Amino acid sequence: MTLLLLAGSGEARQIAAALAQAGVDAVASLAGATQRAKPLPLPMRVGGFGGRGGFIAYVKEAGITAVLDATHPFADQITARTAAICAELGLPYLYHLRAPWVAGTGDNWQEIAREEDAAALIPQGKTVFLGTGRQTLDRFANLAGRRLICRQIDPPTGPFPFEGGKFLIGRPPFSVEHEMELFAALGIDWIVVKNAGGDASRTKLTAARALGIPVLMIRRPPPPEGAQITDSVDAAVAWALSQ
Structure with missing residues (x-):
């Protein structure tokens, strides 16, 4: 198994650390939106895939067997494309989407x-x-x-x-x-x-x-329809290990 971790969130860093510690065969991908991004404890690739065709080609060439999407909640174009391609190719896909902020007493x-x-x-x-x-x-x-x-x-x-x-x-x-x-x-x-x-x-x-x-x-963009979603880092890691 080779897992593709789409990083870009703080939780992705936690997931990467847990996967590395568990010895999971995984690659972490960063879009490259931030210069001098801190390295992750997994083999990394930085930069876009070149659209839909480029992503499909990469998945096949790298032997990716599952995708864990832990991108930013507003990276909706990347997430929608990834979820659709994984469904098309029959690849297991999990979207880690952290819980949204909710106003409390005193918030305006x-x-x-x-x-x-x-x-x-x-x-x-x-x-x-x-x-x-x-x-x-x-x-x-x-x-x-x-x-x-x-x-x-x-x-x-x-x-x-x-x-x-x-x-x-x-x-x-x-x-x-x-x-x-x-x-x-x-x-x-x-x-x-x-x-x-x-x-x-x-x-x-x-x-x-x-x-x-x-x-x-x-307001957040809606998540991909029908995608498996979790807001738990532990659950995301457990899913990756189960693959």
Whole structure:
């Protein structure tokens, strides 16, 4: 058996460590969206597959017999394509999808379906923290008249794509104290995030609650229909071992 682990989430790192410790024949794949990504304790490949045809060719050439998808919850195009191809080829497929964030006492969240919807809710003149990454930054172009601060891991390769914004470089994890100090220093009025779930990146939401900052939460894309799904790292590892 050769398992293909599609990585990209914090849980993927935990799964990779467990598979390596168990001696599972596995390959970890990273899309390459983040520069200088920390290595995983498995043989790695970095970069896209070249679309549907490239993925099918890789699976066959590498002798992949099962696929464990532990990509980011918003990597929906990769997940949909992978699930469909595995179903077509008869390959066992498991999607590890961590539980979404749920608002609690003191949280001031509003859910939106897409980035473009933020403009209808955030008043002019406000300072907005975008914790959504660089890949969908262009979707906030309609937030003219607001001061935008977009945090990303890698240094930008060009200027901010539209007027009224700037980049903030930082590599997680960030403590609640760090986030509170940052938001206060920047004068943040609103925060926009994707509902990625997970404990590591929830600190900004805890900080927003403590500071009384409203949050716009971008709804997750739906998972592949009919796919086997788990939100448990232990269950994902057990599934891999059972293959």
